[in-house]
Amino acid sequence: MAKTIAVAGKGGTGKSTVAALVIQRLRAKGFGPILAIDADPDANLGNLLGMRNIKTIGDLREDVLKEVKNFPAGMNKASYVEAGLHQIIAEADGFDFIAMGRSEGAGCYCYMNSLIRKFHEDLTPSYAWVVFDNEAGLEHISRRTTSKIDVLLIVVNDNPISLETAGKIVQLTDSLPGSAEKRYILANMVREDRLPYVEKWAQENKIDYAGHLPRTSAIEDAIMNGASLLSLKHPPTRDRISAILEKIGSVA
């Protein structure tokens, strides 16, 4: 059964970077197949994984809603959407990728969301790991278009507001029992002297501390150059991510 890791946090804390590095490590260790889902409408994960021009589920949703009145009467809409959803999956070595894309616009979404929910349920069993890159609002979790998450990794950085956001995320998942099995804080690019503060915050809020990733020029350079993080060769980062993966107990 697929193990789901969701990465969340305030915009700009480096969630997509963390998600990409986690995928890289899981793949390197041979833990596949992996399904990477970019649930952030801002859609950054794809770039970091070297995937370009990806059609999103949001695009499909809008297409279907626009075409609804022109739909051939004898064709079953649900199979059309299901087929469309399968075609959106971008395939690569050791992992597949889906971008959720924009959130709902005006219009009636009950129908589409019910199909997307079913799609997630049907799809995830084919993978050993699902890595989710979320936006702070965790819309997909609250709307239940995604199913239960095993590990929720909340990323914070030096900005104290990122801790406030983390707090809100904790509250949101508290209010949805069964939505996230285990929750962790990950400190990304946080100054050494501020780490104890973050650890204390984690303790006070009864969230486990997963570890930290310092500011790393190798990562920054790769991102600046538009390179895929999958080809990043930086042993200290590799070791840090491995340690974090072990800490969150996801390494089977």
Add this chain to the structure above:
Amino acid sequence: MSKIIATAAIRGAHAMVARAEQALAEAIKSKGKDAAAEYPNTAYYLPIMYLFLGQKVKKLGDLTESLQEARKLLGQIPSKSLWLPYLGETLNSGVATLLAEETLEVLKYVTGPNPAEGIWLGFTGDEILRLQGIKLVDGRMPGFAAIVGCTETDEQAVQLVRELQERSILVFMAGHTNGKAFAEQLAAQGIEMNWNTFLVPYGKEITSAVHALNFAARSAMTFGGIEPGNLKAARDILMYNKQRVYAFVLALGADSSAGKDQLLTDEKYATAAGAINFGFPVIADTDIPQILPTGICTYEHVVSGVRTEEIVSRAVEVRGLTIKVTKIPIPVQYGAGFEGERVRKEDMHVQFGGQYSDAFEILRMRPIKDVEDGKIEVIGPEIKDMQQGEAYPLGIVVDVAGRAFHEDFESVVERRVHEYISCANGIFHMGQRSIIWVRISKQAAAKGFHVSHFGDILISRIKNDFSKLVDRVQVKLYTDPLKMKALMEMARGVYNQRDDKIGGMTDEDVSEYYSCTLCQSYAPNHVCIVTPQRLGLCGAYTWLDCKASHKIDEHGPNEPVKKGVVIDAVRGQWEDVNSYIDVKSHGNLKKFNAYSILEDPMTSCGCFECIVAIVPEANGVMIVDRDFLGMTPVGMKFSTLAGQVGGGAQVPGFIGIGKLYISSPKFIAAEGGWKRLTWMPKQLKVDVEDRLRAQLKKVGLPDLFDKIATEDDAESPEKLVEFLQSVDHPVLSMDPML
């Protein structure tokens, strides 16, 4: 009745109950009596306690009572020198064991470790129960096998499980023999295990076998509608399982810790005794004692010494399962368990369709002399001519003939092609008509799978499933790009023809409508009744969509609703539809008229595409759609109107509708239909122009379209009446609406 079995079972039950009592004491010490004791995602509390005791367990403290009851059911361990009848005691000990095991399993959810870890799935939630369990009841899955232990070699395990999958038998796995579990053997061989492949590993310890039984218990409560609470209900639930759920236990291997006369641990016997209460027999591959007389189980209770190679067929016999094995002459395994698998790019040998090449499938009726039964032709390259990793065109053309076959059945049978092809192991099929996507995996290709085998699959399945209608089937598979393209054009023409025909379907043509309760989470008292001529008001669901959705998930948001006696043909009211909505709207709505806006109109949820409202001054109605932001002749904008109309309220004079309904011949037919239509926003008029003009022409009102006002012609009721007079709109000479 075997004394050895009874002794072991009773002893095992004692041990299990004691273990549960201790674990409960520890849990209460660390978490307190009031800590929740619940399984995730179920409405049935702890199903075993609910079934046998009628007890609704919610907290740890409640479990104290459960275990007290379990203790009462424990029999005395039969002494060596005394031979007593103890069938009842053995069965009771089985129940006590299940109560203890349910306790131990739920404690894992309270204090840990989480049972859903690695390959193990733990408790099955109600959602999956409904989705998959229904297949046990309607015959798609003839039964389930609960496998305890392991086989000698991993290869034997794979062979055994494939035999079960071929018969579409659901496989539950729990427990181990000498530290090795069947599920671990399958995992080592790379077998995918989850609810899609019908292979469900519950847990490594024997206690997790209780999940197979709490599943069976809930099947009776859900599908059998049996509410627990007293002894009669408990017995009914057990009988339901004996008579309708064809399950059996396969006990594999010998435990080194057990005595030579037993070969299996006490705990395994105790659990098996629990299963026998449900009428589920045990078949073992070791020489354990047997219980051959019938009684609780329909046939034998415990059968042993069966060779691994024969154990599946023997189990099927002992349980009395009727299996229809469609042996299809293809080199890969075939069964319902393979339907959900997806072939990833890295595992793919070749593919057809999707975004990569053209592909289509079509089924046509032909005259009987034109169909050669069983003929399969591949026109173009075969798999041996294809390069690994590439995409090729594919046209699947199925020709059928039969004395009882009718053109209308073409799409019904064609829709099954998806299911038929995906049930082959290592084959992925998605979509329908000219938007299909098919993949052949590397493993399937290595086993010798050819394009022609699609023909073998379709011929076997169609003849098997539609034997009454179809006499001859032939299949042509086109992989030649030019020939395939020509046929694809032909196919598209046929699809269009079919769509036009269905587009012409009327409400009178069908005997049942469909309901849609998809938005009940937003509007609890609203239910849409979707007819061929009146689609759901969100615009997404047509009658055909509801029908398809119902086929996919019979317990989903769409159900068939019989029309029953016609109360009023003009207004559109039917007896059985009224009774249905009375219940589904929780008493909110007792009756409604499908074609009326004034008398008992249909309710709305809140996301309608358009609102129709009466304009009394004009003696007619206006329509405004969700995208129009301006003012309307009734003095309210869309958003204000929506507030009046939504939430399940029945408001005479206002209805929410889907856009397509505007061009339906049933459009407010009770009040005179299109002649009442006085105003629509410009853009909406453009959207519906083609369809509406065509319909108006059919009924002899070709000029009416241009007489309908827009926001450019009038915004107030006075201006609207002026306009209608200026164009001599028919509404002005009609009877007063109110």
